[in-house]
Amino acid sequence: MSHFIYILYSETTSKYYIGESYNLDERIKNHNQHFYQNSFSKIANDWKLLLSYECIDRHSALYLERFIKKMKSRLFIEKIISNPEILSDILSKRK
Numbered sequence: 623m624s625h626f627i628y629i630l631y632s633e634t635t636s637k638y639y640i641g642e643s644y645n646l647d648e649r650i651k652n653h654n655q656h657f658y659q660n661s662f663s664k665i666a667n668d669w670k671l672l673l674s675y676e677c678i679d680r681h682s683a684l685y686l687e688r689f690i691k692k693m694k695s696r697l698f699i700e701k702i703i704s705n706p707e708i709l710s711d712i713l714s715k716r717k
Contacts, residue, residue: 625683627690629673629703632666638699639663640690642683646674673703682713 626646630639630653639662643649650671653663663669677683686709690699702708 623679625677625680627673627675627677627683627686627709628671629690629699630663630669631672632668632670634668635666637665638672638696639669640687640699642677642680642687644680646671673706675706675709677713685716686712 623644625642625644627640627642628646628649630641630650631637632639639653641649641653641663650669652658653661653669654667656664656667658664675686677686689712690702693699
């Protein structure tokens with residue numbers, strides 16, 4: 623089953639959120655309705671999908687999610703949004 627890595631943005635908080643899921647519509651709805659009580663995403667209810675990237679499996683999606691979060695860089699996130707092919711490059715260099 624394919625999985626997606628996704629990047630959400632909240633205008634009210636000016637923050638990004640990175641996650642993975644096999645059902646994007648349901649996941650975004652849940653973020654905006656504060657379904658995930660212990661999640662960072664509970665800080666807002668105006669999350670908009672800026673990027674979704676389909677992966678062949680959950681392992682690839684989790685790898686990309688961790689890679690992006692480990693960078694701790696707003697600039698890196700914005701580069702990925704403007705050029706999603708970066709994610710393909712990251713996966714191709716994975717060991």
